[in-house]
Amino acid sequence: MSTEAGVFCSRPLAGLQDAEALNLVGASLHREGRLEESAEALGNAVRLEPRNPRYRISLAATLGRLGRHHEAIGELVAALAVRGNIPELHNNLGASLEKLGRFDEAAAALRNALNLRANYFEAHRNLGNVLRALGRPGEAVAEYEAALKLRPQDADSLAGLSSAATDLGDADRAIECCREVIRLAPDSPSARSSMLYTIHYCPEYDAAALWDEHRQWSRLFCDPLKHKIAPHDNDRTPDRRLRIGYVSPDFREQTVPYFITAALRYHDRENFEVFCYSDVEKPDAVTERLKGIVEHWHENRGQSHETVAARIRADRIDILVDLRGHAAANRLPMFCLKPAPVQVSMVGYFDTTGLWTMDYRITDDLQDPVGTTDQYHTEKLVRLAGSCWCYTADPDSPDVAETPALRNGYVTFGSLNKIVKVSEPCGRLWARVLEAAPGSRLVVSMAGADAGGTVRRRLESFGIPSDRQAGRGRHLCVCPEVVRDRYLNQVTIQR
Numbered sequence: 328m329s330t331e332a333g334v335f336c337s338r339p340l341a342g343l344q345d346a347e348a349l350n351l352v353g354a355s356l357h358r359e360g361r362l363e364e365s366a367e368a369l370g371n372a373v374r375l376e377p378r379n380p381r382y383r384i385s386l387a388a389t390l391g392r393l394g395r396h397h398e399a400i401g402e403l404v405a406a407l408a409v410r411g412n413i414p415e416l417h418n419n420l421g422a423s424l425e426k427l428g429r430f431d432e433a434a435a436a437l438r439n440a441l442n443l444r445a446n447y448f449e450a451h452r453n454l455g456n457v458l459r460a461l462g463r464p465g466e467a468v469a470e471y472e473a474a475l476k477l478r479p480q481d482a483d484s485l486a487g488l489s490s491a492a493t494d495l496g497d498a499d500r501a502i503e504c505c506r507e508v509i510r511l512a513p514d515s516p517s518a519r520s521s522m523l524y525t526i527h528y529c530p531e532y533d534a535a536a537l538w539d540e541h542r543q544w545s546r547l548f549c550d551p552l553k554h555k556i557a558p559h560d561n562d563r564t565p566d567r568r569l570r571i572g573y574v575s576p577d578f579r580e581q582t583v584p585y586f587i588t589a590a591l592r593y594h595d596r597e598n599f600e601v602f603c604y605s606d607v608e609k610p611d612a613v614t615e616r617l618k619g620i621v622e623h624w625h626e627n628r629g630q631s632h633e634t635v636a637a638r639i640r641a642d643r644i645d646i647l648v649d650l651r652g653h654a655a656a657n658r659l660p661m662f663c664l665k666p667a668p669v670q671v672s673m674v675g676y677f678d679t680t681g682l683w684t685m686d687y688r689i690t691d692d693l694q695d696p697v698g699t700t701d702q703y704h705t706e707k708l709v710r711l712a713g714s715c716w717c718y719t720a721d722p723d724s725p726d727v728a729e730t731p732a733l734r735n736g737y738v739t740f741g742s743l744n745k746i747v748k749v750s751e752p753c754g755r756l757w758a759r760v761l762e763a764a765p766g767s768r769l770v771v772s773m774a775g776a777d778a779g780g781t782v783r784r785r786l787e788s789f790g791i792p793s794d795r796q797a798g799r800g801r802h803l804c805v806c807p808e809v810v811r812d813r814y815l816n817q818v819t820i821q822r
Contacts, residue, residue, distance in 0.1 A: 346375040350382050357389050365389045373402070380406035380413060387419055396426045414444040418453060425457050428609070433457045448477040452484045459487065464494035465781065482511045486521065495781050496746040498528040516548045516660050520653040527678065530750045538703040541681030544653075545705070549663040549682050556684070559668040561643050568600045570643055572667065574635075574658050575650035575675065576606035576628075580613045583650050586674045588719040592620045602642055604635060606656055632661035639666035649685070652676020672706060673715065679704040691715045737766035746771065746782050754789025761791065 353368035369386035376382060383406035390399040403420040410416070421436035434457045440450040455470035471488035474481060489504035505522035512518050523540055526532050532540075571594065577583035594601050602623040607614055618624050623642070627635045635658065639647060647667035651657040652675050662670055665684045672680050673689035680688075688706040691714050695701075701708055732738045740760065742749070749757075749771070761767055769791075771782065 344375065346372040346379065346382060349375070350385060353385060353389065357385070357392070362389055362393050366393060366395075377405075378409050380410050380416065384413075384415060384419060387423065391419075391423055391426070394426075396423045399423045400427075412443060414440045414447055414450065416440075417443065418447065418450045421450070421457065422453050425453065425460070428460075430457050430460045434461065446477055448474050448481070451477070452481070452487065455484070455487050455491065459491055459494065464491040467491040468495070480511055482508045482515075482518070485511070486518075489521070489525065493525065493528070493745065493747045496749065496785050498525065498747050498750075501525050501747070502529060516544070517655070517657075519544050519547070520657055520659065521655065523653040523681075524655075528747045528750065530752055534700060534703050537678060538681075541653075541679050542705075543681075545681040545683060548660060549684060552660075552663045556665045557640075559640075561645055561668060568598055569645045570600045570602060572602040572604055572639060572642065572644040572647045573650060574604045574606075574627075574647065574661070576608065576656040577650060577675065578603060578605045578614050578617050579607045579609065579611050583675050584613050584617060585718055585720075586716055587650060588617065588620075589717045591617060592719075596622075602644060604639065604658075606658065608656075627658075632658065632664065636661050636664040636666040645669060646671060648673060649680070650675040652678070652680055679706060681705055689715050737768065738764055739768045739770060740764075741770040743770075743772040746785065749785070749789075751789055754786060754791070757786075758790035 349368045349372035353365045353372060356362070356365035356368060366386065366389045369382060369389055372382040373379075373386055383402040387399040387402040387406075390396070390402065400420060400423045403416055403423065406413070407416050407420070417436045417440035421433040421440065424430075424433035424436060434454060437450050437454040437457060440447055441454070444450070451470045451474035455467045455474065458464070458467035458470060468488060468491045471484050471491060474484040475488070478484065485504045485508045489501045489508070492498075492500040492504065502522065502525050505518070505525050508518045509515070509522060523537075523544060526537065526540060573587070573591070575583060575587075591601060591603070600623070601621040602625065603617065603621050604625050604627050605614070606627050608628060625638060627638075630638075644667040646669045647662070648671045649658065649662055650673065651659075652672060653659065654675060659680060659682060662680070662682060663684055669687070670685050671687045671689060672685050677694070679685075683705050685706050687709050688704060689709050689711065691712075692710045693714065695708055695710065697710070740757070757769065761769060771786070
C-alpha cells in the first residue's frame with residue numbers, strides 16, 4: 328500500500344478524479360504519518376463525492392491527528408446530515424468535541440454512539456475520558472469497566488480506570504491498574520512513571536520501597552541510553568551569562584506556575600539567560616503571561632525526546648530544570664540523554680527521579696530533613712532556607728481578609744487536595760484534630776458531584792461519623808472543587 332501511495336503522490340493529487348482511489352491514497356498516507364498529504368487526498372475525495380460519509384470520516388480522522396478539530400467536527404456533522412445512524416460518526420464527533428473541551432456535547436455524542444451500538448468499545452472508553460473531565464469519576468469507572476469487558480487488555484482503558492479510581496480515593500485499585508498496564512506495556516516509561524506517581528498515595532510504601540521502584544525505572548530507561556550521551560562543549564568563560572532552561576507541560580493554569588513564576592521573573596538578567604521548553608497542550612492566559620517574562624520560549628509539544636534534547640544542546644543550556652518529575656506528560660526520557668551538563672529537579676515532583684543523569688533536587692529541610700532522605704536520592708539535595716515553595720498569587724486574587732473564625736466563632740480546617748491523598752493515617756489524625764477543636768469544621772475538595780458519597784463514606788471510615796458531615800451543621804462540610812474558590816474566601820485553610 329505504501330508503494331501505491333508513492334506512485335499516486337508522484338503525480339499531482341488534484342489530477343486524480345476517482346474518489347475511491349483518493350480515499351485509498353489518503354488512508355495509506357495517514358498510516359505512514361504523512362498527514363498533510365493525507366488530508367489533501369481525502370479532501371479531494373470528499374469534493375468529488377460529498378455525500379459519501381466514509382470519505383468524511385476518514386478526512387475527519389486525519390484532521391483530528393493534525394489538531395484541526397474544528398474542521399474535523401465540520402466534516403462529521405456534514406456526514407451525520409447524510410446518514411445519522413452510523414455509530415462511528417457519533418463516536419468520532421465525541422472524540423473531537425472532547426479535544427476542544429466541549430465535554431457536555433462530547434458526552435451526548437458518545438451516548439448516541441452507544442445507543443446505536445451498545446457494545447462499542449471505543450465509545451465506552453471515550454465516554455469514560457469525558458466523564459472524568461466533567462468531574463464524574465463514578466460514572467467514568469462504569470464506562471471504563473464496560474470497555475474492559477469488551478477488551479480486557481486495553482492499556483488505555485486501564486489507565487483511565489486508574490485515574491478515575493484515584494479521583495475516588497481508591498489508591499489500591501489505581502495501583503493495581505497501573506501494574507496491569509505495565510504488564511501489558513513493559514517498555515513504556517510513561518506507564519511506569521504513572522505507577523511511581525500513584526504509589527505515593529499508599530502509606531504501605533515506605534521510603535526504601537519508593538527508592539527501589541524509582542531505581543528500577545532508571546535501570547530500564549536511563550541506563551540503556553548512557554552510550555548516547557555526548558560530551559558537552561558549553562563555553563567555559565567564567566564571567567559569561569549562564570543559560571538556564573526550564574522544561575514543563577504545565578506553563579498554564581495549573582499548580583506549577585504558582586511556584587515558578589517568581590523564579591522566572593526575578594532571574595538576574597545580567598548573569599542569567601532564561602529559556603522555557605513548553606509541552607503545553609492547550610496554551611492559555613497563564614502561558615502568554617509566562618512567555619512575556621522570559622527571553623526565549625520553545626514549543627515542544629509532539630516532538631520526540633531526541634529532538635528536544637538536540638534543541639537544548641544547540642541552545643547551549645548550562646543548567647536544565649525539570650518541573651514535572653514522574654507526573655504525566657513528563658520529559659524524563661529526554662533528561663536521560665543529558666542534554667545539559669547540569670540537570671535539576673524542582674517544584675513539580677516530591678521525590679527522587681531515580682535518574683543518575685539528574686544532578687540536584689531543590690528542596691528544604693521541612694520536606695527533606697537533613698540526614699533522613701539523602702540516601703534515597705540519586706540527586707544531591709539542595710535545601711533552601713525556610714522553604715523551596717516560592718508562591719506567586721494570581722494577579723486577580725482577592726485581598727487577604729480577616730480570619731473567618733473571629734466572625735464565625737469556630738475554626739474551619741480545609742484541604743483542597745485530591746481525596747486520594749487523604750490516607751487512613753491522615754484521616755484518623757484529622758478526626759482527632761476535629762475532636763480537639765469543638766465546633767470546628769472541615770472543607771475538603773472532591774473530583775466531582777458523584778464522588779460526594781464516596782468521599783463522605785471514606786472520611787466516616789477514618790473516624791469522622793456521618794453526623795459531622797455536610798448538612799448536619801457540626802464538624803464536616805464537604806465541597807466540590809467547582810465551588811471551592813467560594814469557600815476559600817470564607818474559611819481558614821490549614822495546611
